Amino acid sequence: MVTLLKSARILDAERGTGDGTRVVDILVDGTKIGGISDRIDSREGISIFDASKYLVMPGFVNAHGHLAMTLLRGLADEVALDVWLKQYMFPREALMNGDDVYYGSLLGLAEGIMSGTTTFAEMYFFEDDVARAVEEAGVRANLSIGTSSLDDGLGKLEKSEEFVVRWNNKAEGRIKASFGPHAPYTASPAFVRGNFEHARDLGVIVQVHLHETRKEVEDFVAAYGASPITYYADQGFFDNPPAVLAAHCVHMDARDAHILEDAGASIALNIQSNLKLGSGIPDYRLLLESGVNLCVGTDGAASNDNLDMLEEVRTLGLVMRGSTKDASRISNASLFAMATSNGARALGFDGVGTLTEGAAADLVLWDLDDESLCPGNNAGSHLLWSANSRAVDSVMVAGSWVMEHRELSGIDLEKVRFEVGRRARRLANG
Ligand SMILES: [Zn+2]
Structure with missing residues (x-):
């Protein structure tokens, strides 16, 4: 056409x-x-x-998120990340089935499309059902199964590998797949190493939460003697690494930032989620002076609490200027690049995020x-x-x-609202 x-x-x-x-x-x-x-x-x-x-x-490229967390929106507003995850999210997520994730993802995709997002980064479970939703919605996404090593890590690594083979470059190239070791506090270093090795072998990216809270970094230092990023580097994870997309990176020192820069990593900044959970504000001067590819993500809807990339990039710009006390520190064009082309590069989509001849x-x-x-x-x-x-x-x-x-072509919004409503009520009641 x-x-x-x-x-x-x-x-x-x-x-x-x-x-x-x-x-x-x-x-x-x-x-x-x-x-x-x-x-x-x-x-x-x-x-x-x-x-x-x-x-x-x-279109905006949402560089970090968990689409089906729309189901859990509004369940816990006044707690920090570890309590939020362990007491409110994980127990509900354990009750979800594939259709819950499918409808929750469709709602997230609808919300994203209606606010101008065309490409989504994603990490969750029942990820085949997320892929089904992405195919139907007609958008672009890089999908990963969020995995931990708390139980049967190696089996999950195999599952991730099968998922990548099944979905990478499918749906006429709109879907890419990746590895998603969840975070240093849920995935052991050995498990993270396995994910890096498999991703390198298959030529796909790794999505991982890193240095989100001070507690995460302090607990890791107490256990391993270094921050997660520094420890991974010392263990050689970043020697010849696959492309890494690190979410958050709120609490990093100059050494951590240089490691990510040398590794050619990208960082997905999630300022609204970090603000709402009280996780903190990154040292933007450090990040902007580093050569790391900076992108923008909303994170899941249960900690943001919406998937509006315009709101996200505006908040990011405001907090960057406010925290560096410098209105000229970040230009409009740089913010737009973070929310479009930088994100596409991080997710491995060439020729996406720009209006040029030959681009998507x-x-x-x-x-x-x-x-x-x-x-x-x-x-x-x-x-x-x-x-x-x-x-x-x-x-x-x-x-x-x-x-x-304003009419969605691949999503029946009325049906999705109904399905998400009844499923969310079931999950909320535990
Ligand atoms: Zn996240």
Whole structure:
């Protein structure tokens, strides 16, 4: 299918079109952007889309999350991570079945699409059911089974390997698969090493929570004599490593940051989850001065509590500026890059997160008539600092509309709301 979007304003951090003033035609040819130019003439067989009232940007890439945690939203609001996980999340998660995860994931995907996300990082369980939801929703995702070594770690490693072989590069390349050793406090160093080795052999990434709370780092130091990142480096995990996507990294020193930089790792920053759980605020000066690829993730909906990437990147920008006491420390373009192209790079999706010829046609159309985008002095600025994600009108992934004028094409939202509601009530009651 060939679609021509006429007279769109574009916003793309990679192209330096940050103020959204340039008006272009965008040709979508199959799954890719076939051309972007001031004027592209229509020809027979091309469907025309009048984009003159829209700001078009690459879809957000949510670089860390657990989609089905929508089921557990609102269950514990005033506790720290370890209590939240052990007393509220793990016991409920033990009661979930594959269909719970499937419907919970569909709700998360719907929420993400409706706020402009086209690519999702994901770590959970019943991950085949998450893959089913992603296939139906029509989006892009890198999926991992979140595993621990608390019981039968090696068997889980085999399961992860089978999952990767089953799903990597499936759904016309929209789905990638990866390894997901959960965290240093749930996965032993030997188990993490096994995940790194398997990921390297299969050429896929590792997603892992690292240095999320001070307690995590202190407990690990007490047990092993070094922080998780430093210990992993000392053990050689980062010698010839697979691509690593580390979530959180709130409590790191300069040595930890340099290790991740040398390893070519990416960090998914999850500021709202860290703030809500009282985990802390990263040293952004350290992170911005390091060469680590910084991305943005919402984390799961039970600790954020929504999956709105616009809200997430705005909060990140505000806290970065506030905590470094420097309004010029981070530019609008850098924040957009973290929420789009940097995330795509971390998840191993080439040619995603940018509006260039040959790139994936993953587009979000923002309604410039929405009052949160008025008066249009600087559409790029308005989008980052003022817009409400209700202004997302249409979303395309790999050249197909997954939402058109607020109507989702692959998700029956009414059914999903009903199913999630009744399943969430069952889980809440334990
Ligand atoms: Zn997480």
